[in-house]
Amino acid sequence: MSLFGSLYVGASGLQTGQNALNTVAHNLSNADTVGFTRQQTLLSDRQYNTLSVRPKSVANQQTGLGVCYADVRQVRDYFLDQTYRRESGRSAFYEVSYNTLTEVETLLGELEGESFSNSLNNLWEAVQELAKQPASSVTQGLLIQRASQFVEQASNVYSALSNYQDNLNVQLKGEVDKINGYAERLFQLNNDIIRIEAAGVEKANDLRDERNKILDDLGKLGNIDYTEDLEGGVTVKFEGHVLVNRAMTFKIGMDVDEETGFYTPFWLTDAKKIPQEDGTFKYQIDNCKVYDMMQTISTEANTDIGSLKGMLLARGTHRADYTDLLDAEKYNDEVSSSILMNVEAEFDNLIHNIITKINEVLENAAIKEGGTYLRNEDGTIIQLFERIACDEYDADGNLLREDLTPGKEDTLFTVANLIVNPDLVKEPTKLGFIKMDAKEDYETAAELQKVFETEDYNLNPNVTTKTNLVDYYSSIVSQVANTGAVFNSIYTNEQATVDSTEYARQQIVGVSDDEELNNMIKFQNAYNASSRYINVIDEMLEHILNTLGA
Numbered sequence: 001m002s003l004f005g006s007l008y009v010g011a012s013g014l015q016t017g018q019n020a021l022n023t024v025a026h027n028l029s030n031a032d033t034v035g036f037t038r039q040q041t042l043l044s045d046r047q048y049n050t051l052s053v054r055p056k057s058v059a060n061q062q063t064g065l066g067v068c069y070a071d072v073r074q075v076r077d078y079f080l081d082q083t084y085r086r087e088s089g090r091s092a093f094y095e096v097s098y099n100t101l102t103e104v105e106t107l108l109g110e111l112e113g114e115s116f117s118n119s120l121n122n123l124w125e126a127v128q129e130l131a132k133q134p135a136s137s138v139t140q141g142l143l144i145q146r147a148s149q150f151v152e153q154a155s156n157v158y159s160a161l162s163n164y165q166d167n168l169n170v171q172l173k174g175e176v177d178k179i180n181g182y183a184e185r186l187f188q189l190n191n192d193i194i195r196i197e198a199a200g201v202e203k204a205n206d207l208r209d210e211r212n213k214i215l216d217d218l219g220k221l222g223n224i225d226y227t228e229d230l231e232g233g234v235t236v237k238f239e240g241h242v243l244v245n246r247a248m249t250f251k252i253g254m255d256v257d258e259e260t261g262f263y264t265p266f267w268l269t270d271a272k273k274i275p276q277e278d279g280t281f282k283y284q285i286d287n288c289k290v291y292d293m294m295q296t297i298s299t300e301a302n303t304d305i306g307s308l309k310g311m312l313l314a315r316g317t318h319r320a321d322y323t324d325l326l327d328a329e330k331y332n333d334e335v336s337s338s339i340l341m342n343v344e345a346e347f348d349n350l351i352h353n354i355i356t357k358i359n360e361v362l363e364n365a366a367i368k369e370g371g372t373y374l375r376n377e378d379g380t381i382i383q384l385f386e387r388i389a390c391d392e393y394d395a396d397g398n399l400l401r402e403d404l405t406p407g408k409e410d411t412l413f414t415v416a417n418l419i420v421n422p423d424l425v426k427e428p429t430k431l432g433f434i435k436m437d438a439k440e441d442y443e444t445a446a447e448l449q450k451v452f453e454t455e456d457y458n459l460n461p462n463v464t465t466k467t468n469l470v471d472y473y474s475s476i477v478s479q480v481a482n483t484g485a486v487f488n489s490i491y492t493n494e495q496a497t498v499d500s501t502e503y504a505r506q507q508i509v510g511v512s513d514d515e516e517l518n519n520m521i522k523f524q525n526a527y528n529a530s531s532r533y534i535n536v537i538d539e540m541l542e543h544i545l546n547t548l549g550a
Contacts, residue, residue: 006537012066013530016043019069020523024516031511035213038511039205041519042071061144074205080505081212084221087501089305091494092220096310098491100168100339101484107160108343108477120155122146123354129450130203134433134445142430147384148420154351157503158344158415165262165340172263175308176252179238182214183249185416187216190233190246197232204232222306237291239306241267255285260318265290265308294333299507316341321414322349328461336462343480346459348415350472355385357451357469365444371436376423382430387417 020041029038046065053060105447109115126146130139150395189211196204211234218224225237233246242250253268270288291312295303303309324345326333335341336419366374366381374382402466424430433441455468467475 007145008291009064009066010530011535012046012068013533014527016067016069016253017523017527017530021520021527023072024523026521027516028513031513035209035216036507036511037074037076037205037209037212039072040075041523042073043069072203072481073203074203074208075282075508076212077505077508080501080508081215084498084501085224086214086218086302086305087494087497089219089221089307091491091498092307093304093310094487094491094494096307096314097339098487100164100314101182101480101487103164104135104161104339104343105477105480105484107164108347108473108480116153116157117473117477119146120470121521123150124452124470125451126196127445130433131442131445131449133440134442135440137429140431140433141428143384143431144420144424144466148425150354151385151418151420152377154347154415154418158351159345161340161344161347162319165315165319168311169262170295170309172265173254175221175311176254176263176265179218179308180249180251182218183236183244183251185243186211186214186234186236187249190244193232194246203545220306221308223302241270241290252290253283253285255283257318262315262317265312280417286331293337296336297337308510313337315341319416320345320348321416322352323414325349325460331461336460339483342460343476346475346476348414348480349457350469350476351418352413353457353472354469358448359383361444361447365441365447369436369441372437373396374432382424382433383421384424385413386421387413388419418532456532 021070023039024043027038044067046068049063049065051061051063099291104526109117121197123143123146126139126143130143133139161181188206193204193211196202196207215224215226215234222238223240224243226241228234229246235245236243238252244250252265253271254263255266257261264285266283266285267288267290268283271283271285272285275281291309293312295301297304297313317334319340319343320341322337322345324341325331331345335345344403362384363381363388366536433445435441452469452484455466457469457472458464459467459469459472459479
C-alpha cells in the first residue's frame with residue numbers, strides 16, 4: 001500500500017475513535033434519562049486488498065484498509081421486556097382493585113365524620129326502647145328521628161359508592177384517550193424509524209427508546225403483544241386486537257349508556273354505524289367490545305392484566321341494588337366480579353330488608369287488630385317507610401331525586417327511592433301502639449325487635465352463613481376488609497416481581513459509569529494510536545519529499 005493510502009487507514013481510525021467516543025458521551029449524558037437504553041459500539045475491519053494468491057501459503061498476501069464503525073446497537077433483553085410489561089400490567093390490575101376496596105372500606109366506615117353503623121345501631125336502640133314503652137310519645141318520636149337519620153345516612157353511603165363509580169368512569173375515558181394517543185405516536189415512530197434505517201447507515205436508537213417506553217406504559221394499561229418486522233416497524237396488539245401496525249392505527253371508541261352514563265370501550269373500526277333520525281349515528285358494539293367481561297379472572301389465562309380492565313371490573317355495568325342478589329346465576333355472571341356493584345347490592349339488600357320487614361310487621365298488626373289501628377283516616381295502613389311516588393325537582397327544575405322503579409309495588413324498596421313517612425315525621429304519635437281494646441301493643445313492638453335479631457339473611461348467594469340485620473353491615477365491612485387484604489397481598493407480590501424484573505433489565509439496558517469510563521479510555525487510546533500512526537506516515541512522506549528534492 002502506498003504511503004498516501006496508509007493515511008486513509010489512519011484517518012479511518014481517527015473517525016471511528018471519534019464516533020465511538022461520541023457514543024460513550026451520549027450514554028453518560030443520558031444515564032438518568034427515563035427509558036434510555038445503553039448503546040454499544042461495534043467495530044469491524046474494512047475490506048482487504050489481495051496483493052497475491054499463493055496456493056502453497058497458509059494465507060494470501062493482503063493489506064487492510066482500516067477500521068469501520070459497523071453498528072451502534074441497543075442492549076436489550078427481549079424476554080425481560082416481555083416479562084416486565086406483562087407483570088407490570090398484572091400489578092396495575094390488582095393495584096386498582098386494592099385501591100378501590102380501600103376507598104370503599106373508608107366510605108363504609110366513616111362518611112363526613114359520621115359512621116353509618118352508628119345510625120344503624122341508633123335505629124336498633126330506638127326499637128329496643130319502643131319495646132319497653134310502645135305507647136310513649138317519647139319512644140315513638142325517638143324511633144321516627146332515628147329512622148330519618150338512618151335513611152339519610154344510608155342514602156349518603158349509597159351516593160358515595162355511586163359517585164366513586166362515576167369517578168372510575170371518568171378515569172376510564174382518560175385511560176382510553178391515553179391508549180389512542182400511544183397508538184398514534186407508535187404509528188409515527190414506526191414510519192420515522194423505517195425511514196431513517198432504510199439506507200442501512202444508522203439506527204434510530206433514540207426513537208426506539210421512545211417506542212420502548214410507550215410499550216412499557218401501554219403494558220400497564222392492558223395485555224399487549226408485539227412483533228417487529230425486518231424493516232423495524234412494530235405491530236402491537238391490545239387485548240388480542242391489532243392496535244397499530246405499519247399501515248394504520250385501530251382506535252378504541254367509548255359507547256355511553258344513556259341511563260348510567262357508563263362508558264364501554266369498543267373497537268371503532270369493527271363497529272357497525274346505525275344512522276339516527278337527527279342525522280347522527282350510533283354504534284352496534286355487541287361483537288366488538290374490547291373486553292369480554294364474562295371471562296373468568298385468572299393469572300393462568302392472563303385475564304388479570306391492565307389497569308383499564310381493573311377499572312371496568314371495579315366500576316361494573318350499572319347501579320346495583322338488592323334485586324341483583326335474587327338470581328344466583330345473574331349475580332355470578334354480572335355482579336360478583338365488580339367490587340362496587342357487589343357492595344352496592346349487599347348494602348341495598350340490608351336497607352331493603354330492614355324497611356320491608358318493619359313495614360310488614362306494622363301491616364300485619366293493622367290487619368290483625370282491624371278497625372282504625374295503625375291506619376290513616378282514609379283506611380290505608382300506616383307504614384313507617386315509603387317509596388318516593390315520583391321524581392322530585394327543585395324550584396329551578398333540577399332533578400333532586402329520581403323514582404327509579406315507577407309503577408312497581410311499594411314493597412320494592414331500594415336506597416334510591418326510600419323516605420320516612422312524611423305524616424309520621426310531622427306527627428310520630430300517629431303510630432299509637434294502642435290496640436283496639438285500649439291496651440299497649442307490646443306484641444307488635446316485640447315483633448319489630450325480632451326483625452333485627454332473626455338470623456335469616458345472607459350477604460350474597462355465594463355466602464351460606466346467615467346473619468341478623470344488626471350484624472349484617474359489619475359483615476359487609478369485614479368482607480371488604482378481608483378481600484382488600486387478599487388483593488393487597490397479591491399486589492405486593494406482583495410489585496416485587498415487577499421490581500426484580502426491572503432490576504434485571506436495568507443491569508442490561510442501564511448505563512454503568514465505570515463501564516463507560518473504561519470505554520472512554522479505550523477509545524481515547526485508539527484515537528491517540530491512530531493519530532501517532534498518521535504522524536509517522538507524515539514524517540515518512542516529508543523525509544522522502546525532502547530527499548528527492550535535494
